[in-house]
Amino acid sequence: MALLTPLFAFLYHLPLVYKWLLKPYYIASLFMSLAFLMIRKTPGICEHLSSTREDGNSCDFDWREVEILMFLSAIVMLKNRRAITVEQHVGNIILFSKVANVFLFFRLDIRMGLLYLTLCIVFLMTCKPPLYMGPEYIKYFNDKTIDEELEKDSRVTWIVEFFANWSPECQSFAAVYADLSLKYSCAGLKFGKVDIGRYGDVSKKYKVSTSPLSKQLPSLVLFQGGKEVMRRPQVDKKGRAVSWSFTEENIIREFNMNELYQMSKKLSKSKGDKSEKANESQFPPVPEEEEPEAEANAQEVETESKKDK
Structure with a gap:
């Protein structure tokens, strides 16, 4: 079974593999x-x-x-x-x-x-390897927008990938990260990417080395309230990344993606309820206007009663 499972998986994805290899x-x-x-x-x-x-x-x-x-x-x-x-x-x-x-x-x-x-x-x-062009719910940052987005709303949790286009590991991880964004993205949990190979200041500020020897690419960092909570891979005192496999299962387990997603969904619902209540308080209901025909009938009744008197 250990040999048959990967074989069946390969045959199932064979059309996609052929399409990919023909580039x-x-x-x-x-x-x-x-x-x-x-x-x-x-x-x-x-x-x-x-x-x-x-x-x-x-x-x-x-x-x-x-x-x-x-x-x-x-x-x-x-x-x-x-x-x-x-x-x-x-x-x-x-x-x-x-x-x-x-x-x-x-x-x-x-x-x-x-x-x-x-x-x-x-x-x-x-020649550069073809980049991943599939569906994703990912926001791409530059050196000016990353700080603004992370600090914009303290209730939003961000998972940000620090990558470089020249890194084969980052190119291979692109499809996995895109799949995670499709499964777990919501109003309270968002996914972002920043190319630190292009924006060196971001690399220095968030302490992610672009050196191939450091093996820090890609790096996933979890931000809550605009502050870093955890990252993978971890970095030792010598500035080298601790060996870690970027599989979808590892990311879901290490980052508690399922719990994080449920909490973020509740947060987004509570935010929606609060906004609806705020709108109701800001815009009180408009009183109903009396119909003009009813007013005309009331006036006719009053004149007829005066004539009788």
Whole structure:
């Protein structure tokens, strides 16, 4: 069952995976990840490559290349144990495949290694992974609006994600955070995001480091009454983030999302009742006007009685 459950989940989401993988960024990344394999196995090209095999077959892997590929598989398996989304799984495979290809190409020919390394650098600088564009109930802050929104209403609880567009972890977490905002957003509980890779002052003020070594991206911070209550991941005395997995289950449990949502809903209802009462007190009911026909009939009755007298 442990193997069948993820298999069925993958098959269920297969149409979405295909649609996602057919984007230009992932198509180019796939070709770069398989570059050494294609060159080593393509007839007409592999015959001209050097090989240390005893049989002299240059169209097959030698023992050192097999060791590098096995080491690559082990690293990918270890990294994917902590991956929580398909994007993270695929991203780990692509990243470490490129690193392995650099070593393989340099070992094969230094000129091919330099060429492949240059292509990787150019690709990294010019191509960015596609951003999440799905539905969400998230307000995006900048360096001027974040303080104003957090302090605007002390009764509103905010969950704010501090992220950077260049961070693969933030890109993978985007879909999870958007799904949480769709499930738990209400008048008393709101979700926000701020790009601290773009707004450095926000990063310094809220003490979220953008350094890849600190591993603080993404960071989720819970604000109540405009003040920080908790954050994940936590940061130790050395300024490094304590290891924490950004799964939807972990966030719901650590932030008490269900209780927080129920409390926020009650708060929003009480706010609505108070506002209705305030409106009623400000605008008292207008007295009913007498109909003009009734007034005319009353006047006629009075004149007839005078005539009788």
